[in-house]
Amino acid sequence: MAILRRNQKAKFEGGGLVLFQEVSQAIAGEKILKAAGYLVRLVAPPPELRKGCDLAVEINLIEQPGIERLLKEKDMAYVSIEPIRVKTAPLLEVVKVTDFGRWVMVKAGNMKITYEKDSGVIVNVSGGGCPDIPYLHAELVDKRLDQAPRPKDLGFTLCALNLERALDECLALHSGGSKT
Amino acid sequence: MMLIAGTVPIKDMPLTLDKVTSEGDYLVVGGRKIPCTQGTGAMVSAALATTSYLGLEAPQVLLVGDIGKGDGSRKLYQYLIDQVKELSPAVLALHYWLPDMAQTRQLCAAVETCARRPIMVADAASMYSAKAAGLAEKFDIFTPDATEIAFLADPEATHPAYINRHLFETDISRAPELAKAAYSNHGAARLLLVKGAVDYIIKEGEVLATITEPDVPALEPIGGTGDTITGLVSAFAFAGLELHEAAIIAARTNRMAGKYARVTPASKVREVVAQFPAVFKDYLCQWSNVCCTEGGKSDD
DSSP states (O other): EEEEOOOOOOOOOOOOEEEOOOOOOHHHHHHHHHHOOOOOOEEEEGGGOOOOOOOOEEEOOHHHHHHHHHHHHHTTSSSEEESTTTOOOOOOOOOOEOOOOEEEEEEEEEEEEETTTTTOBBEEEEEOTHHHHHHHHHHHSSBBTTOOOHHHHHHHHHHHHHHHHHHHHHHHHTOOOOOO | EEEEEESSOOOOOOOOOOEOOEEEEEEETTTTEEEEEEEEEHHHHHHHHHHHTTOOOEEEEEEOOSSSSSHHHHHHHHHHHHHHHHHHHHHHEEEEOOHHHHHHHHHHHHHHHHHSSEEEEEEEEHHHHHHOOOOOOOEEEEOOBBBHHHHHHTTTTTGGOOOOTTTSSGGGHHHHHHHHHHHTTSSSSSEEEEBBSSSSEEEEEEEEEEEEOOGGGGTTTTTHHHHHHHHHHHHHHHOOOOOHHHHHHHHHHHHHHHHHOOOOOOOOOOHHHHHHHHIIIIIHHHHHHHOBBSSSOOOO
């Protein structure tokens, strides 16, 4: 067995852009994200994505939820976060519900939450592939829907964002309504 | 050697390379107990159950703690980039991590320098970054579910959250059509094991097999039952089975274990993994002509 230490040396290749209204905001935004350990860089946004200034911060798009939360915590204004590939579809918001009798499974994008109808206790979380999902699985399972932590508060990735949507729908269903 | 690399949801676990063992319901890696739960834990548990039954060398695992910030993920991939040539695994199975296209690109380049190219398996976010970086064809096996095959089919998507709505389909019956699109977009590995109510084994766009029995719908809600399929197929590939055979047997094993465990949507994945030895004992010889008793001793 070996405990291994390596310095991170990889080049950065993002996939998403944080768009700002002003150049000074883009520079400040980059500083905040770098200080928090995110791999980011200042870039010129492509013309079709320009919504504000001519400077944007390139991010790993997968990390969108964690970055949104951090910018909000730091009171850092930005216009929007967009995928760099302009043909990319908007965030998927399809939700599907499967009735298993005693349990209900709610699927939002690639994430699923299953809860017991009577108690409202989450019995399983499945789907996804980002590293916050096994962590969120451990944090959510065996908790009541209304007492479970919010994936948007604990998670960092797009998988967590979908899990948040699934939890929203579970809460709506359990309280007698549905958002879909 | 079979090498499995991925993150685990243990904040302070350093990057650790070790041969995995088991202790009750837990894996033991680097002296730490890791639960058999959704993610790399379930995947490694399934692989270990298989190698143990077949009497093969236990998987070597490269694990690191990461709860989504990506710090552990980056260390893990950098270590692989630097060391894969020396490690020279026969099977390299990549699992949970924070997708990073640049590091995936570097890793695939490093793999090309190995004296013998490993069988490359990717699932979860390792599959996402391989596809997003345009490197899917460097991989031998992907194990997507119904949503993820739509992601592979969308040439622009870099994550399943950004799939074109017309491709997104939770009905698994569209898998062959989506797989064809994925192959034509260079978004698929050589072999796809598409996991769902019907499991599809697809090679170069052609459906080689479908597995529908036993039908255990309650497997879908259980976190980790897709991960176990990836662990199974990796281990059977390490055992020397043809990749499509490994995929077929993996899918059958998972289903049968779900049936043996009498799973409900509230069951845990460890209950499924616990049934693998019994399934192997009852069916492996029939399914594969690999006839042995537990521990790899010949049946005859």
